[in-house]
Amino acid sequence: MASLSYYAGGEFMNFPYDSEPRRPRIQVTHATKELVKFTLRDTDVSMANAIRRIILAEVPAMAIELVEMEENDTVLFDEFIAHRMGLIPLSSHGVGDIPPDDGVTLSKDCCQGECQACTREFRVDITNYEDKVLTVTHFDIQQDTPETRQFERADWGEKKQVRCCPFRNEAVDEETDRRENGIIITKMKKDQRLKMVCKAKKGIPKFHAKFMPVATCVMNYEPIVTVNHDVANGLTLDEKIEFVKACPRKVFELDIEDTVQVARHGDCIFCDECTAKAREFGKRDLCSAQMDSSIFHFTVEAVTPDGPRTAYDVVRAAFRILDYKLSLFMQDAYGDDIDHYLPQERDKPPN
Structure with missing residues (x-):
């Protein structure tokens, strides 16, 4: 899990509990036997980390x-x-x-x-x-x-x-x-x-x-990378080139008019090299790299294409386990009966 940006600042959890409930949504961007990528939205880091920990430690x-x-x-x-x-x-x-x-x-x-x-x-x-x-x-x-x-x-x-x-x-x-x-x-x-x-x-x-069903499971916050063009236009061409090269992931680039643009904000790893270079130029307001702590990008890799379990099978199992654990909590806390659980197969109707 990526750490918070030290220079850009940020909050560990800023979900507005007092005004709206969490309604997690999932968007699958890549799904094969070897690799699954999905985005979890409209929730906080506690839910995202629970899913990550279940994938890594509780899928049998x-x-x-x-x-x-x-x-x-x-x-x-x-x-x-x-x-x-x-x-x-x-x-x-x-x-x-x-x-x-x-x-x-x-x-x-x-x-x-x-x-x-x-x-x-x-x-x-x-x-x-x-x-x-x-x-x-x-x-x-x-x-x-x-x-x-x-x-x-x-x-x-x-x-x-x-x-x-x-x-x-x-x-x-x-x-x-x-x-x-x-x-x-x-x-x-x-x-x-x-x-x-x-x-x-x-x-x-x-x-x-040895019971680990995946090779790795990582999650990253959604990057929010901005450039203050009023400040950037005050840089010389050499300073602009030096600023663009400071980013190890090539997030910034110069357009045809030699204007600094954010080209690949999703590649940002919050290393603060850009903000450090901005301070070196004496222009702290040149750029910012912050995290949207309500959007999380997951990457899950399988051990082999044949098993122990495919990547999408592990992800589906993690959500089933989390749902079952929450059902057990509701049963212990409020006496609710567990009358349903998430289906094991995608085309199988829930019980």
């Missing part, structure tokens, strides 16, 4: 929690390999966001052991028989064996199945895909063997960073 995903090492002849310790296995992303599109969802149950709320409702299993059993170094990647993890199928849900489609990410790219050959997209687990010399059983559980990033 699957990750390997338990590794049973049966044989390890590699140069890496068992604990080191177990740690690497835990960080391999697992597709978690059917994991469920809130209790009403028919997803995976948290282990603490289930059988305290291993069952279809709370556990998925993966196996690794690979031996290097060739006289060269073998690179073991996540493509070597066995995901469809008689042992692993006992934890599969028969009522789940292929989209909801928990699989290691990224998936196999059929557009390239297997060797190229392994080399360019495979997540390296370890390397083995001839006659070395690695055999282990991995159990995946559901969790949230508050428990451990």
